[in-house]
Amino acid sequence: MSGARLRSGDAAREIGVEGDAALIDGRRVEFERRLAEGRVEGIAIRGREHRIVAARDGRRVFVWCDGTAWTFERVAATRTAGMRDHGQDLISPMPGRVRRTMVADGESVARGQVLLVLEAMKMEHSIRSPADGTVRLRVREGDRVEAGVELAQIE
Amino acid sequence: MSGARLRSGDAAREIGVEGDAALIDGRRVEFERRLAEGRVEGIAIRGREHRIVAARDGRRVFVWCDGTAWTFERVAATRTAGMRDHGQDLISPMPGRVRRTMVADGESVARGQVLLVLEAMKMEHSIRSPADGTVRLRVREGDRVEAGVELAQIE
């Protein structure tokens, strides 16, 4: 049985899968896989078909299910218990300038809170915290940043 | 420079690619790649754009180019010269019965020649040779075959 703790938005679940049964926070759910080229593209539960498309990008898993897209993140893996959580980095996607920092380094921040405002391509973009935690700012107001630069980390 | 001898239908070419230049049977062709997610999905040659989708399945490479699908097979790799060619297997795709063999074991056959007739799902299917060569039959008339069974090999 592989198991992991996954988070989507405010919800987090301990979920393990063995064969055609899943344990979701201890609740057993039997399912059938529908495969296309080895990928799971459908999951049937109690006779109901759910269309599935899934993709993974680093730590994140994207799942489209019956028309709705969900984003999951692994919180802590049961099978890799003891591994240190690396925290979450915020990376600059393109060249720009830090217009304002809205929090102080080391401050406790809530998920969704605006950390800083980046100006890029003549537009202002609010950078929000992806999680509750302590913020480590890696930039200061007025800094010019290149693409790929770490702006902050949430611990 | 990676190089290989590829065949498509009756045409065979020695082709090598280094950076943004290709040598096709010794003729140099410069090109630009258009990428999507790391895949080559377009090739521009002298200002002309060619839309490309490519996929590989075992030894075969499928290339869609500007609306036409082509199948390529590696004939002999320059960089792996000396490797033995494994021959070509014909695998049964589903349960059926060998209705007729049209060639004798060890016979020389031409590409496209009918080797045997398989009866499956109430239909007769002619199995043709994928290449010129010597045929090794693995089944006899009247044999019942399961899916995945080797029917013949072309050497």
Place this chain on the structure above:
Amino acid sequence: MRRLLVANRGEIAVRISRTAREMGLETVAVYAGDDANALHARAMNRSASLGPGAAAETYLSIPRILEAARATGSDAIHPGYGFLSESAAFARAVGSAGLVWVGPPPEAIEAMGGKLAARARMEAAGVPVMPGSRPGASSDADLVSEATRLGFPVLIKASAGGGGKGMSRVDSAADMPAALAEGRRLASASFGDDTIYLERLLADCRHVEFQVFGDSTGRIVHLFERECSVQRRHQKIVEEAPSAALDPGLRRAMGEAAVRAASAVRYVGAGTIEFLLDADRQFHFLEMNTRLQVEHAVTEETLGCDLVRAQLEVAQGLPMPASWSDGTLVPRGHSIEMRLYAEDPIEFLPRSGRLLEYREPSGPGIRVDSGVERGSVVGLEYDPMLAKLIVWGPDRPAAIGRARRALAEWVVLGVETNMPLLRAVIDSEAFGSGRYSTDLVSRLPRPAAGEPPDAAWIAAALADSAPLGARGDAAPAAADPWTSASGWRLG
């Protein structure tokens, strides 16, 4: 009607479930054991396995389908085309099980199912029928004398057949005995009934059919024609609406004959009257298809209607759309359908494999009804039609331009298809002029493979040298339990 079971597979199952969902219905798929991963089985709200076995034990099994309907709580069944769609026994069994049958009354299916009886009935209703052997002619001697009366060449057809299956051409009286024996054998093997009959075989003909529609108020209308002369092996591959061969007068006469034909069997729902139009512009009834047609989409595109929606409404006792019977319905522009088959483009033999890549054309005027997607396994167990491309344009030349553009956008890799033939048809002078007959395909030069352009060689070299497991490659065998069932693979 709340939950509709679609007793079919492939593109038509997906297409029916799309409209049903748009109407707010729940949809239920059924699948043979080896079809559990097919697109249609995943595309609906629920699904039920029909168990293991070939089509005869699954998609053609009335008890298994009724059991699936019961198990899923379905209250209606749409049969699609093919399989049980023209089985009066199935229609009756569905009704007896207390479910709504989305199709014509079983009596109408029966009346048109026996082609020999249907010919007589149509003649009585004043519908011109293709000259053929008289109903009583069944012995070799009778049939040879009938053939001589009709004049060679003649066609041998199975009375219980249809859709171009099991037909054979005979050119002289000397060939008749052998051909009759083979015809009876085929008819018996394919349709369980060895009754055969003869039809005159006309050269330079067009195949033009009329969509008809009836509702429970007794109203029966036609929804104009479809031109279906582009055929290979007596089966359609390209259809269009309207037909370039009809003028308003002929269209009216044929439409009226089609309505007479459907009225003679008190038709309800969607059906098709097939005519042969000869070189003298005389039309002859061939047969009626008492179901939705593969090519129904060109009617939908030119008339702006949804035939499946109308089927589902009429099956619930609702009247047909008002505009269909009040004379305001007028076709607009031009539509062409192209059928993509997994088959070689020269001898038309079915091909199997896995679709390593599959991307549909899109944009203005393009519709794709598909039963496959990237990764689909194409077997030899079922009809090799993968998908239909339907284009619409303000006029015929615009529609042809659009068809050419859309074909050039359609990416199908991993399984050989008739795409080169479709392109050859669309590009041909005969098709472009609109003046063609059922021999169009046989008159085309065989599609020559030619040699790949430089860009294709380069792309092949790049793909050949790319690391395995990169995107665009087939999945590694270990990760894919289906590789071993993926058809004729060259090892």
Place this chain on the structure above:
Amino acid sequence: MRRLLVANRGEIAVRISRTAREMGLETVAVYAGDDANALHARAMNRSASLGPGAAAETYLSIPRILEAARATGSDAIHPGYGFLSESAAFARAVGSAGLVWVGPPPEAIEAMGGKLAARARMEAAGVPVMPGSRPGASSDADLVSEATRLGFPVLIKASAGGGGKGMSRVDSAADMPAALAEGRRLASASFGDDTIYLERLLADCRHVEFQVFGDSTGRIVHLFERECSVQRRHQKIVEEAPSAALDPGLRRAMGEAAVRAASAVRYVGAGTIEFLLDADRQFHFLEMNTRLQVEHAVTEETLGCDLVRAQLEVAQGLPMPASWSDGTLVPRGHSIEMRLYAEDPIEFLPRSGRLLEYREPSGPGIRVDSGVERGSVVGLEYDPMLAKLIVWGPDRPAAIGRARRALAEWVVLGVETNMPLLRAVIDSEAFGSGRYSTDLVSRLPRPAAGEPPDAAWIAAALADSAPLGARGDAAPAAADPWTSASGWRLG
């Protein structure tokens, strides 16, 4: 005209090239340096780089685009929408370079480009214009007094603006000085001209626009209306045709006013007259867009026409299609367009990333005009619109059912989009009833994320534990030079 350069990117560049190819034209793409792998750059017969730099130095650079046209041997230029499409200077430069300009005469662009002057011109032509400040009013004192005359709230608009950009609402005289200063600053920064004017801000309005079309024979017609009231941040996200707000009388009156407006500037080609329809069913001219509109597709679907084809024909001096001017053109059924934006569905902030999966809906009544595909990189450099879904149905309820079904088929993974908002709009009672105004989106409950269903949790667990490199995962970073540019990534 043989070779058409499309001076644009994204979905509209692809859409224009599709029609051009259908007409047998060669097409030429241009792309900014960072856009070399974008879909539009690969979709045409030829392409030319516009060099490095932001939009101002590439897609907005007249010299670079003309140089690309010269280098590729193009003989015509279609500007699409946005970028240089409403630049009279570009239109003139294209003409001076001896190329065909696929757009209206520069004089018409200029006449409608200055919104303040256009208002005066329209008033003179007898077109009802939204009450606003008189042309001479430019000082703070004048504008405050004009605002008081009009009655608060008022809108501040930039004369050189358009398309909802740079508008701001003022609710009281006390707020005016600060708002005017900010309005002038924004107008100057965005459009290089700080001229501003005021318009009365009406509550409970609908935004209804008319497609107009002129040809070189001097004929000018309207092609019926589009309802564009579903907006967020003053920009349209869902459009439909016809508008449920018009009856035949109002439609005729507005259509005639639209033709008067276009005639006043001797319009040639495709253009749009935007009206505000107030709660008392009075309509007011807002502005004219002298180009193809994003939402032109709903007109094409209901009228059965191809506006881009007509643009290309008229640019070559051909007359518009006969049916457009002989009174036989009648809309059929109902069409709805939904714009897919890479943005969060609540605050509408642009999002970037890579489309790990992208699959379009298909089947009957569905059209997708897309600028992206699986693997596309979505940056923040350009407009965040990714694609448009256009549905057609025989009536409005059928079109809504189809929209719902198609949205539920559209797979977009890897970048956050406004899909939840589109679904909320289509599912809303207000949209369903047809009785809504421009505040529809603000009245919707915020889309709640909710919790994933069991099937999604299971799929996530399966994908999370799958070996890297399996199909459906992102390509390994080493094989993909674009990963590092793929936007806001959570490391």
